[in-house]
Every structure is written in structure tokens, then in C-alpha cells.
Amino acid sequence: MNVEVTPLPGIGVRKDFALRGGRRVGVVTHRDGKIELIISKSDDPDACLAELPLTTDEAGALANLLGAPQLVAQLTDEQRELPGLHTRQIPVGPPFDGRTLGDTALRTRTGVSVVAVMRAGQVHPSPTPDFTLTAGDLMVTVGTTEGLDNAVAILKKG
């Protein structure tokens, strides 16, 4: 991706890139660390439709929302070299709502590793066994096809 970095003297830096449709999207980072999300207009590519100020937390949440598919894609990509190993996102079913990751005993029962848990757009990497799950969480898991199928069944039914 060709990200254009433009200094804004006295203000900060603009980093943006053109989308396939020709519109630009990016951020303006102020000197004092303030971040603004910018999206260009469709009829006037020089101007911005929106310039949204984001707090650090908000920027982080947005980055995670956008970055989740990329995390899985990256993991899949990294394991392409290793035959028989797959990455999958598995939803956590109601049986494990409010229980810990250790309670699933996923590794002992299926040999599958939990790389991260995604919840409400946030990525929680390398969760420990005492990580409390909520129904609707997505587990990013790595394992064999068979192991992953078993894991899906376990997380659904308990």
C-alpha cells in the first residue's frame, strides 16, 4: 500500500492513501499527539468529507476493528509453509459464557492452540487459561483440520 506522508508545517503530519475508487482515507497526526481520521469527498478529491478527532482509545478500537481480518490473514499466511496446520476463527457458544479459557480444556482435548480472543473489535492476544470468555467471542485458533472441527463442536455444545 502506497501511504503518502505529507508534512503540515506547524501542525503535524498527514498520512493517507487512495482507495480503489479514487477517494483518499487516512489520518492527520497533530504535534501534540491528537489524531484525526480523514475521508475525502467523492466529488472533490482535494477536500475532506469528514475530519473526526479520535482519542487514543478510540483510535486503538478502530484499528482493531479494521485489523482483525488482517490478523487472521497474516496467521494463515505464516502457516502456509507448514502443511496440515490451519487457522480458524471459532465463535464461543453459550455453554462457556462467563467461564474461563482453561475450562474448555481445548488444547488437551483437541490439540488446538488459542492464539487470540477477539471481543467487540478488541484483540486480546495470547490469552492465559484464566481468561474469562463471553458468548459471542471469536477465538483465533491454530491446529489440524480434525482438531479445529472438534474445537468448533466443543465450543458450541460444551
Place this chain on the structure above:
Amino acid sequence: MEGTALELLELGAVFFGLGLLGRLAGRIGLSPIPLYLIGGLAFGTGGIIPLGGIEDFTTLAGEVGVVLLLLLLGLEYSAAELVTGLKRSWTAGLLDIVLNAAPGVAVALVLGWGPVGALVLGGVTYISSSGIVAKVLSDLGRLGNRETPVVLSILVFEDLVMAVYLPILTAVLIGVSLIGGITAVGVSVAVLAVVLLVALRYGRYVSALVDSPDREVFLLKVLGLALLVAGFAQAMQVSAAVGAFLLGIAISGSTAENATRLLEPLRDLFAAVFFVVFGLNTDPATIPPMLGWAVVLAVSTTATKIATGWWAARRQGIGPLGRARAGAALVARGEFSIVIAGLAVSYAAVDDRLAALATTYVLLMAVIGPVAARVVEPLARRVVVPARTAAVPTAGT
């Protein structure tokens, strides 16, 4: 009443009044500068109530205000930004000088104020207010626009020009000979070059000199050094303001950010005093005769700034709407026009009416600028977009 008690009362009334004016300006979304000027005009020379006893303080505070204005301007830029800004915008910068100084020079000559008056008034109409422009751009959500770097680089160029222009002006105002003037120019250009070099290579040492984790120590060191450098520059007849500007450039990185944060309220306070003092020393009775000329200058320099921005943006491949926005963004004049006029008045080297004309002009431009920046888009859309949408179907088929 005792002298000190009266002075405190007067000063308190002035500051409190300025606070109310500033709030009013914030409410109606304008720069407070014109209101401060009007506040100053209302009192002092020829005003409703002449203030007595606080001139010594307010005059010095106004001087400190100018030093802080320029110091913070310097702090906003890193030396690297200035160098790239200079490289990228020098053609637009030159056009900017020629187009926008010309109306001022012409009016000064017509009014018979001579070459010195022409130099002063040219400077007044040339320089945009980077404070107002930056605020308007951020208020209107245009920081991410493609024409914005064009606007900002022109501002950077103007601010650098100020660093060369002010020492020349000072030299001319104190009436040095041609040789003396050329020496002043040579000295200021050489000093500017050395400071840029020092700031690029050794900026961290200057920063380390003033930096301190303790706020109080830091504030005292920054302010002390700024006044020392300004005073030294003044003694060398290079203009105190330029000394402060150059010091600001030399301070970089996180030290500059901390200094900006600490000094901003101080600058706002002292700069407000500076505008009031300028207003105090201007007799309101001199304004009506100058109103016509101020309007002539306002109309012509609004057009020339728009032309400058239009041309500069077009060179960067910006569309017509963006060109119009870039031009209108540059229109506002403010603090530096008053700094230039104030310098001229303080040396009493120009016609008294110049202060009145400069005040009226800045009053107009500080209001026209933000308004122009706001209305340009809907106006330009009416002119530009119908033409374009008419062209698109033919291009599509």
C-alpha cells in the same frame, strides 16, 4: 487614591475587559484581535476615558507580547520544515510578495508617505495572519485537504520573509544610510542562515540548554533566554522580534512542544496587551478619513491573496474548488500587520495616519479573512461545479 491602587484597578479593568471581548469573539467565531484593537481605541489617546499611569507597564508588556508572538511562531516550525517549505514554495512565495505588497506600496505612495511609508504599508498588506489561518483551517476541518500543505508552505515562506524584512525595516526606520541598510540586510540574512544551520545540526543542544523537568525552572529559562536574545538582537539593530523568532526555530522536539504549551497563555495575555496598546496610541478621530483607503486596500488585497493561493494550488495539481479554498484561506491579516505598523509608529518615522490606516485595514481583514474562508466553498461550487457536471457526461460517453 494611591498610585499603585489606581494602576492595579486600571490594569484589572483592562484585562477583565479583554477577557469579556475575547469571549464575545469566541461566541461569534471570530479572531479576538479586531476586538482588542477596538478596545484599545475606545480608551487612551482621543478615546472615551484616557488611562493614566500604566503606560510604562503596558508598553513594556506589549513589547514582551511581540517577542512571545514571534517566539511561539518560531517554536511551531522545525528548521527542517522551514527548509523544505522554502524549497517547495519559493515561486508562490515570490508571487505572494509581489501581488500583495503592491497595493500597500501603491496606496502609501499615492498618499505621499514616501518610500519608508511604502515599505511599511507593503509589509502590512503582504503578511497573512498565520494564527488566524491555522485556526480557520482547523475549525473548518480542512487539515486533511490536499490544498492545505500549499497554504501552510506559503505561510512558512512568509514567516521566513518576516525574519529578513523586520531587520531591514528597523534599519530603514532609524534612518541609516544605504550602506547601513545593506549591512543590516547582510547581517540578518547571515544570522538567519547560521541559525538555520545551528538549528538543523545542533538544535538539541539549544533545547537541552533550556529544558528542565521542573515547570517553573523551565518557564523562567525559556522566557529569560527569549528576552535576552530579543534584547541583544535589538541592541544589534536586528529587531527584537526576529531574535525571538530565531530562538524559537532553534528550540526543537519535545522541548519546543513543552515550551509552546507553557508559553501559550502568556503569549495570549501579552499579545492582547500589545494590540490594546496599539489601539490606545491610535486616535479614533484619525480613522474615518482613512476608511475609504482601508476599504480599497481590503478589496484589492483580498483579490490578490486569492489569486496567489489559486496559482500556488494549481501548480500542485489541485482542482478548482481546492484552488479557491487555498486562496480564500490566505486572506486574513492580523497580528503581524499590527507588529509592522507598531514598529513603524514606535520609531515615529512615518505619517501618523499610517497607524490609523493599518488599524482599520486589520480590523477589516481579520473579519473578512475567516468569512471569506467560510463562504468560498459554496460560492465556488456555484461557479465551478455546474461547468464540471456539464462536462462530465460528454467525457463519459
